[in-house]
Amino acid sequence: MKNVYRKWYAHRITLGILLICLLVGGANALMNDENGKHDADENGLSNEDIQKLYKGKNALGHIEQLVNVGPRVAGGDAEKKAAKYISRKMVSYGLDVTIQKFPILYFEDKGSTLKVVNGHSLNPNTLFYSPSGEITAQIADCGLGYPENFTTCGASGKIALIQRGEIFFWQKVQNAANASALAAIIYNNQQGNFTGTLTFVTDIPAVGVNDTEGKYLVKLLKRKTVTGKIKVDTITENRTSQNVIGTMKGKDPEKGIVYLGGHYDSVSSSPGANDDASGIGAMLETARLLSTYKYKNKATLNFIAFGSEETGLDGSFNYIEKNRKEVSAKGIGMINLDMIGVGGKRLIGNIDNNSSNLTNYTRNKASAMNLGWKPFTAEANSDHTYFEEAGVPAVFIYQSEDPWYHTSNDTIDKINKVKLEKNGELATATIYGWAKNPQQRAKSGMPAGAASSLKKASVHHDILYSEE
Numbered sequence: 001m002k003n004v005y006r007k008w009y010a011h012r013i014t015l016g017i018l019l020i021c022l023l024v025g026g027a028n029a030l031m032n033d034e035n036g037k038h039d040a041d042e043n044g045l046s047n048e049d050i051q052k053l054y055k056g057k058n059a060l061g062h063i064e065q066l067v068n069v070g071p072r073v074a075g076g077d078a079e080k081k082a083a084k085y086i087s088r089k090m091v092s093y094g095l096d097v098t099i100q101k102f103p104i105l106y107f108e109d110k111g112s113t114l115k116v117v118n119g120h121s122l123n124p125n126t127l128f129y130s131p132s133g134e135i136t137a138q139i140a141d142c143g144l145g146y147p148e149n150f151t152t153c154g155a156s157g158k159i160a161l162i163q164r165g166e167i168f169f170w171q172k173v174q175n176a177a178n179a180s181a182l183a184a185i186i187y188n189n190q191q192g193n194f195t196g197t198l199t200f201v202t203d204i205p206a207v208g209v210n211d212t213e214g215k216y217l218v219k220l221l222k223r224k225t226v227t228g229k230i231k232v233d234t235i236t237e238n239r240t241s242q243n244v245i246g247t248m249k250g251k252d253p254e255k256g257i258v259y260l261g262g263h264y265d266s267v268s269s270s271p272g273a274n275d276d277a278s279g280i281g282a283m284l285e286t287a288r289l290l291s292t293y294k295y296k297n298k299a300t301l302n303f304i305a306f307g308s309e310e311t312g313l314d315g316s317f318n319y320i321e322k323n324r325k326e327v328s329a330k331g332i333g334m335i336n337l338d339m340i341g342v343g344g345k346r347l348i349g350n351i352d353n354n355s356s357n358l359t360n361y362t363r364n365k366a367s368a369m370n371l372g373w374k375p376f377t378a379e380a381n382s383d384h385t386y387f388e389e390a391g392v393p394a395v396f397i398y399q400s401e402d403p404w405y406h407t408s409n410d411t412i413d414k415i416n417k418v419k420l421e422k423n424g425e426l427a428t429a430t431i432y433g434w435a436k437n438p439q440q441r442a443k444s445g446m447p448a449g450a451a452s453s454l455k456k457a458s459v460h461h462d463i464l465y466s467e468e
């Protein structure tokens, strides 16, 4: 992931320098517009109009509906129910709605247990993509889990105990499987518990335990034969997820498309009120407002509720894959809303930080609307990522920090109604202003073409890491 990302980043710096040179001539005209002053034209909505018409209460109502279907795990029934709700709302606002289906690998952890026969019960975490299994066998200490460790540790027909470090989790587990081990326990090489992903479905079940439990087993094995009982209960299967795309046609649709998006799936343990029903609720209210106002700016607006973001940005990746031509030829901006209802700081940025004209435009817009903000460099961790990689100017609006992130406490009562409303107003004013003069945007945007080097490489936020 990192290599792909870095290469692309370097490429963009070169392009950025070129673009600055090209833009010097038209800089004055552009700057006036970038200040947001010219946006309050006679025929359109001013920032103040938008602030008056935008109802945070409606956005909150959508969050409530989305939370009520239960955790919206990618590929699950609740995710499909949520998609139906979003689609119904979009239709009621007069948008042209398309559902884009795409395959994903669904994974659900139903829990794991680990017990030393005639001894302690330990506290394992299932490693992401571990298959199910129930095994009672001797435990063998196999060091760091390199192939050479398995020539001496005698893991065949046993449970391999492996220390974390140096090579990937999946390598350790597959090396154990190749040595005919029946299951693997990886113990931490630093204090505390850890969770992680095997990246793909391995041949044998695997769990992680903390360093104390790992060292306890190592010590025990030095003294005697130890039999362990390991049980992993997971579901891994191919399923279907979906993006919900609502199109609001501009007056001159050939001139470009501006995207406003967020993800509506959530992690299994969480109601996902802030992450990211907040972004979807705000986006739906933007769609309502602009359709009620009979939107007639030049560029077309695509409102996208992405599925399967939490599995590794599958929804936005699949959108770009399927619509590569449209995105390259017409995409002039993408606004991503992810986690906009909790946290003290409003962060506005993109992966390449200051190089994006849309990011600067959004920051200026926030200032013009008297909204405090801080710049930040976004990571490849949400749905702006593949749009940026495809050459579309993108901006990520995000509130930091959410103490209930990816927990069962990410509930609707934690949503700050004022922040939700203000961020919704900012997104609305930004997309509205940006869609007014698409030709200028297209010229000042990053040239398309990077899409051909697009690779699915990223993981969401920081919960899944396939590190050693």
Ligand SMILES: [Zn+2]
Pocket: 263, 275, 276, 309, 338, 339, 382
């Ligand atoms: Zn999120």
